[in-house]
Amino acid sequence: MDKKIIELNEKLRGGVIMDVVNVEQAKIAEEAGAVAVMALERVPADIRKDGGVARMSDPKLIEEILEAVSIPVMAKVRIGHFVESQILEAIGVDYIDESEVLTPADDNYHIDKKEFETPFVCGARNLGEALRRIGEGASMIRTKGEAGTGNVVEAVRHMRTVMSQIRKLENMPKEELMTAAKEMGAPYDLVLYVAENGKLPVVNFAAGGIATPADAALMMQLGCDGVFVGSGIFKSSNPEKRAKAIVEAVRNYDDPKKLVEISKNLGETMVGLEISEIAEENLYAKRGI
Ligand SMILES: O=C(CO)[C@H](O)[C@H](O)COP(=O)(O)O
Numbered sequence: 374m375d376k377k378i379i380e381l382n383e384k385l386r387g388g389v390i391m392d393v394v395n396v397e398q399a400k401i402a403e404e405a406g407a408v409a410v411m412a413l414e415r416v417p418a419d420i421r422k423d424g425g426v427a428r429m430s431d432p433k434l435i436e437e438i439l440e441a442v443s444i445p446v447m448a449k450v451r452i453g454h455f456v457e458s459q460i461l462e463a464i465g466v467d468y469i470d471e472s473e474v475l476t477p478a479d480d481n482y483h484i485d486k487k488e489f490e491t492p493f494v495c496g497a498r499n500l501g502e503a504l505r506r507i508g509e510g511a512s513m514i515r516t517k518g519e520a521g522t523g524n525v526v527e528a529v530r531h532m533r534t535v536m537s538q539i540r541k542l543e544n545m546p547k548e549e550l551m552t553a554a555k556e557m558g559a560p561y562d563l564v565l566y567v568a569e570n571g572k573l574p575v576v577n578f579a580a581g582g583i584a585t586p587a588d589a590a591l592m593m594q595l596g597c598d599g600v601f602v603g604s605g606i607f608k609s610s611n612p613e614k615r616a617k618a619i620v621e622a623v624r625n626y627d628d629p630k631k632l633v634e635i636s637k638n639l640g641e642t643m644v645g646l647e648i649s650e651i652a653e654e655n656l657y658a659k660r661g662i
Contacts, residue, residue, distance in 0.1 A: 518581020
């Protein structure tokens with residue numbers, strides 16, 4: 374991986390990346406201590422509520438956000454939409470998210486991310502999916518969770534799945550790794566890397582449904598390198614306060630006494646959704662596997 378991308382990933386490690394839909398939210402995120410912002414047209418809870426096709430944001434809005442904040446700016450493209458990616462690269466964003474939260478543009482193929490100089494982040498529910506995305510050139514993985522639900526259960530499921538699959542590979546005799554790669558649908562060289570190093574070759578953030586400081590700390594204790602939060606902040610009653618609290622919770626994720634203070638008086642948490650109440654075709658995590 375390019376040295377500049379490795380340095381950027383190290384700056385992001387241990388931090389919170391916040392979804393924002395306008396300059397005002399981007400400033401709230403920066404002020405709260407976010408390590409980066411993710412520009413998108415609507416937060417996932419609104420995409421879920423409004424329906425319709427969700428696309429890359431208006432380039433003008435992304436340029437305004439780039440102007441307004443000094444932290445890295447990421448922006449989302451639809452799965453397989455390499456032209457939206459060309460546009461984001463031309464704008465000069467710091468990271469491109471090929472995201473299942475937007476409506477997929479291609480049912481079968483992800484973007485060939487190696488064609489781009491801008492680094493990509495992609496979602497994954499399990500290790501095979503993560504290694505396929507890295508094989509295509511992703512520089513960062515985020516476990517998908519179920520975005521826009523305010524329900525952390527899928528984020529937990531996906532992080533536990535990835536971590537336990539990593540542990541399994543670490544303990545596997547070398548002669549079994551090719552079959553493991555075949556079964557996971559993952560490139561053998563990346564399976565070998567995980568078996569030898571006990572981790573992914575890129576940073577792995579948690580995303581989708583994180584709504585409270587405790588949720589963020591939970592994901593950190595489960596082994597992620599940082600978190601993405603969108604709806605959980607901007608669909609709560611006090612985004613400024615909650616954004617700061619989630620940043621503090623990630624910094625102090627293993628200190629329950631500090632988490633007590635951090636979690637107090639934050640106002641109303643976003644109303645969450647039971648995953649079983651969502652129709653199968655509306656589950657974002659199932660897109661682009
Ligand atoms: O793909 C993403 C990362 O930017 C999502 O927007 C993220 O998962 C946010 O989800 P939520 O709104 O549930 O916090």
